Amino acid sequence: METTETAGSPGVRVDELERQLLAAIDRGDYKPGGRLPPISDLAVEWETHKNTVSKVIQRLKTMGVLTGAQGGTTRVRIQPERIVRRQPERYREEKRSALLPDGERGQIGATELDTGLSKSDLSFAPTVRSIEPADDEQAALFGVAPGTQLLARQYYTRARNSERLLGNGKSYLLHSVAERNPALLNESDKPWEGGTMHQLLTVDAEPAYVVDRVTVRPPRPEEAEALAIQAGVSVFVFRKLTYDANDQLLEYSDFVLPGDITELVYRVDLPTWKEGTDA
Amino acid sequence: METTETAGSPGVRVDELERQLLAAIDRGDYKPGGRLPPISDLAVEWETHKNTVSKVIQRLKTMGVLTGAQGGTTRVRIQPERIVRRQPERYREEKRSALLPDGERGQIGATELDTGLSKSDLSFAPTVRSIEPADDEQAALFGVAPGTQLLARQYYTRARNSERLLGNGKSYLLHSVAERNPALLNESDKPWEGGTMHQLLTVDAEPAYVVDRVTVRPPRPEEAEALAIQAGVSVFVFRKLTYDANDQLLEYSDFVLPGDITELVYRVDLPTWKEGTDA
DNA sequence: GAGTGGTCTAGACCACTGT
DNA sequence: CAGTGGTCTAGACCACTCC
DSSP: OOSOSSOSSTTHHHHHHHHHHHHHHHHTSSOTTOBOOOHHHHHHHTTSOHHHHHHHHHHHHHTTSEEOOTTSOOEEOOOOOOEEEEHHHHHHHHHHHTTSOHHHHTTOBHHHHHHTOOGGGEEEOOOEEEEEEOOHHHHHHHTSOTTOEEEEEEEEEEETTOOOEEEEEEEEEEHHHHTTSHHHHHOOSSOOBTHHHHHHHTTTOOOOEEEEEEEEEOOOHHHHHHTTOOTTOOEEEEEEEEEOTTSOEEEEEEEEEETTSEEEEEEEEOOOSTTOSOO | OOSOSSOSSTTHHHHHHHHHHHHHHHHTSSOTTOBOOOHHHHHHHTTSOHHHHHHHHHHHHHTTSEEOOTTSOOEEOOOOOOEEEEHHHHHHHHHHHTTSOHHHHTTOBHHHHHHTOOGGGEEEOOOEEEEEEOOHHHHHHHTSOTTOEEEEEEEEEEETTOSOEEEEEEEEEEHHHHTTSHHHHHOOSSOOBTHHHHHHHTTTOOOOEEEEEEEEEOOOHHHHHHTTOOTTOOEEEEEEEEEOTTSOEEEEEEEEEETTSEEEEEEEEOOOSSSOSOO
């Protein structure tokens, strides 16, 4: 175990092997969906130690190029289509449909609107309701005193025929507002029908605009497990804030979405040049 | 080296130590900006091997909790403020200011508008222009035949007094459109003055709407180095497409932004309920 | 140049996969 | 249960930082 060729330099060997493997995959030596040789085989082929090969494979797994768990076969990952979420269109559609009679709107749940999948593609874990006191940040957002009661709902979304979570979220609104419609507090633990916009309608609040705040970070261990993403793949953290015309916050939600299969799309319309300087 | 307590189980030891370290930092045992004991010290303290401690530290570095390079001291990272990019406001302001006379608009460069920092905070590497044939994807976007000439510009943004890149981008527009203003092709390698919207004005094109497509992925090695982000911190990949009123793509740009210090904010205005069913 | 973080090989062992 | 991926300890070595 002595006199190694070159050790210590920052990742020289692994980087090199990583490039080689990527090139080999790119060349088609290993095809999407096909299986990679066992680590032990690659070790002798690359003339290196099993341990080093393992590190390379793990890197490519976090990059989303390879798949495979514990003792299972390692395969070249078939790149999944990203789920496209067209946010402005979604919000406008949700607000419009909130006015429809119960029969026509009824089947659209808040979670579906938030994830952008049709109902048939989804299955839900029960929504969990709780009443929580506002912390300092929440108090500032709602413009109330810290400790004010908030109605919180936690929900999870899972694609049908898949163990993989598509995301989870937690939504907050003022308890004093929510109680204007007792049904919101007493409902059983099924997902709210009709989406957030409709629920706001039932408490006489009209949303005027929505603000999305989008950030990224590595997943927390629980999230990595729940969303079934490879360690190292980041998650979108996504706060949706709904305001009324007086800039009063009506509701906000924090979402966590897997970064590798999500695409957020925002269309921004611009005032025309011809119509003079607008307000 | 024989008879290890428990090896082989998936990350048990490292996970445990990671939790302990995080808890210790949370408790204030190690304060933000303060230095962490050497790995060798921690190894004896945690009663484990140097190698294992190293792995824990690296994990926390990719999580952005710790900082420190090669032989340097490891410190608890002071969380940087995220740079907030309010996209719709930015685009509308850019379009409005495009009509201003040269003197008033002049000092606003495209890169500044795109990064959302004022000119005094930024320094630029020269913009690199090139003429490239459209690949299949680009041809589809522009609605032209593959191979059609595109004018491409590559630019980088760096905060003053910092080696850290804030992002880099590459912008494309049809060469046949760009040549309507010869100045765009012949300019020296300084950043375009006035931003994309103004350049479109000079070729008689009026942008009607902008579409942002936001995704995340792990950084490529070059990007990790250029953006000075810890390996494992994801980057925003961000495509901005500018269309005219006929849904013709005028220009698009791909940006890469470091995920740990960027926040994207989108305000979406909603039609009111009272004004009947809109178009 | 001592100290420190990072990497490599080596070998043992574990837990899961899948045939 | 054989095969395979993953993890740990061990020890050597390297390249960087800065005490």
